[in-house]
């Protein structure tokens with residue numbers, strides 16, 4: 031019998047100008063308690079796997095307990111099947127405790143994908159490195175900012191490699207072939223497409239220890255796919271240059287101690303995704319405009335977290351007042367919120383024997 035714990039932090043992607051590039055792992059962790067009972071020789075469980083789910087975030091969405099449907103186990107099966115293992119080992123039990131709210135811009139799906147690749151790697155005894163597991167994540171999540179933060183931890187800058195034409199084609203295989211629709215318990219025997227080597231890479235940046243992250247989480251869902259559909263296909267040169275200037279400053283601004291509020295506030299401005307997502311998030315325009323380090327002592331910068339609707343405010347003090355002002359702005363649009371004071375989660379995803 032083997033028992034182990036997989037702990038994966040949530041993420042806040044983009045941090046203003048770093049759309050699909052910059053990510054920050056935060057101290058809200060999903061945990062998977064896994065047991066593999068190898069004293070048994072066969073199992074009645076579908077795909078030899080039993081899932082239990084503890085929702086600590088009070089989300090309204092029901093998470094499937096079918097291992098062929100649940101995102102975490104589906105991703106684990108993808109990794110296993112790439113290595114000629116068709117099902118979980120007899121007999122696998124996975125208990126998921128999840129405090130990360132779903133569809134709010136705190137990387138719940140990226141966290142699930144990262145936990146899933148880790149689960150496949152561990153139960154299959156595959157011995158894949160985290161760097162290789164990032165390739166598997168990218169076959170599913172497609173942008174590296176949130177998954178790299180959840181996998182490696184901390185404040186990261188990410189990029190995708192220029193791949194050879196045949197590898198580009200493999201990387202762009204439709205998601206329906208990577209994670210095929212559930213086959214109703216019937217094993218189709220198909221081997222899924224393996225990721226090309228070295229799709230995605232990351233670099234960790236410093237983070238000034240004084241800086242804390244306030245996450246203001248509205249009580250409504252914005253699916254990331256919808257928030258990507260409202261973005262334009264092309265941008266003006268002026269808007270691209272505006273974001274490049276700020277993204278180049280951001281790591282130095284957030285890594286320097288003591289933090290310079292004016293520099294950070296400027297470095298967190300964005301013209302690539304936030305202006306377009308305002309249509310999905312009532313009050314976002316006002317929230318991004320009405321608070322500055324001058325009007326709000328302690329505030330350093332403010333942005334949309336991931337694809338939203340969560341707002342991320344970085345600050346050194348007066349956390350309650352900053353959160354209260356943002357919550358009041360949402361309340362004027364009849365939207366209620368919860369908020370959390372978080373810190374960077376430097377360790378990323380960990381596996382501990384228990």
Ligand SMILES: Nc1ncnc2c1ncn2[C@@H]1O[C@H](COP(=O)(O)OP(=O)(O)O)[C@@H](O)[C@H]1O
Nearest residue numbers: 101132133134135136137138139140142253254
């Ligand atoms: N722990 C989980 N287990 C299974 N599915 C999950 C889990 N977390 C997220 N998901 C799936 O991901 C969806 C949310 O993904 P997405 O729209 O990208 O929002 P987010 O900004 O939270 O990542 C959920 O609706 C759910 O289908």
Ligand SMILES: N[C@@H](CCOP(=O)(O)O)C(=O)O
Nearest residue numbers: 043050135136137254336337
């Ligand atoms: N760069 C992506 C990040 C999505 O993050 P999530 O937390 O909303 O899943 C984007 O902005 O679309």
